[in-house]
Amino acid sequence: MRSRRAFLRRAGLVLGATAVCGLGMRGAKAAGYPERPIRIIVPFAPAGPTDIMARVLATHLGEALPGTVVVENRPGAGGNIGIGIAAHADADGHTLLITSSAYVVNPGLYSKIPYDPYKDFAPVAELGTSPNVILVDPGLRINSIADLIARAKANPNELNYASPGIGTTPHLSGELFKLVCGVNLTHVPFSGAGPAIQAILSHTTQVAFAALPPAHPHIEAGALKALAVTGPHRWFDLPDVPTMVELGYKDFLSDTFQGFLAPARTPPAIIEVLADKSIQILKTPKISEQLRNDGFEVLANGPAGMKKRIEDEVPKWRDIIAKAGIQPV
Structure with missing residues (x-):
């Protein structure tokens, strides 16, 4: 019994020293896994x-x-x-x-x-967790949330928006946007954020509500324009993109965890x-x-x-x- 305990102690120390993220003795509790x-x-x-x-x-x-x-x-x-x-x-x-x-x-x-x-x-x-982001096709020449609202009110049936799917926080952000801004945007749900981003990149939709990670490289490349993020503060490397709270929508907070x-x-x-x-x-x-x-x-x-x-x-x-x-x- 003593030799078995000693072996387990040594195994734990080896695991802790050699694994990328060692657990020490706790690794012995799941011996044989996976x-x-x-x-x-x-x-x-x-x-x-x-x-x-x-x-x-x-x-x-x-x-x-x-x-x-x-x-x-x-x-x-x-x-x-x-x-x-x-x-x-x-x-x-x-x-x-x-x-x-x-x-x-x-x-x-x-x-x-x-x-x-x-x-x-x-x-x-x-x-x-990630803030959600409101995106538009740069070809629309919409440069702000105010521009988006004005365009949607002037053309009630023109704009549609992509989301990663019904009930996702980007979808609910889109519905909240419609309610608080008094505009009509047609929701086009997809099976995930990747397809939703591809929809706006291919001009299938003009607007998208998405979590920031899949949109981020396209924003940096200029393929998509970010109008606002829905987190409590601006994202560190998108300093020119305001939050919805900054724009006067004090309860417009939504993230994806x-x-x-x-x-x-x-x-x-x-x-x-x-x-x-x-x-x-x-x-x-x-x-x-x-x-x-x-x-x-x-x-x-x-x-x-x-x-x-x-x-x-x-x-x-x-x-x-x-x-x-x-x-x-």
């Missing part, structure tokens, strides 16, 4: 903010565990298809979920969803390993800077932070959806 490739389900199309975050994390988790970590995109039904698949997967740590704010919005938006947000998942980590979850009943030792590894990865200066440059505010909070966000935001969005008069589908 036993096969880990699948991270992203319930949206590729190239959106959740997909970007998942691929960064998967690359470094594969190095840190070590093992193979793959991202599987399962878009559809506003994220419900992929979330439902993850909810009913084996609770052994080999099928995981990285999702967005849709996880907490969908319970208020759909009359029936394939998961219970409180019971079907074990929180792993609160990864990051990314959360890491595992099916309920996943062994606590595995949850602990995944949480600690993820947090250490996100706090690595090079990775944190990369994500910030991609449009993310890194949060890197553990299971308690993710659990609190779920508990706070499910009722919050349910109330906002009801007040906006959006009927569950």
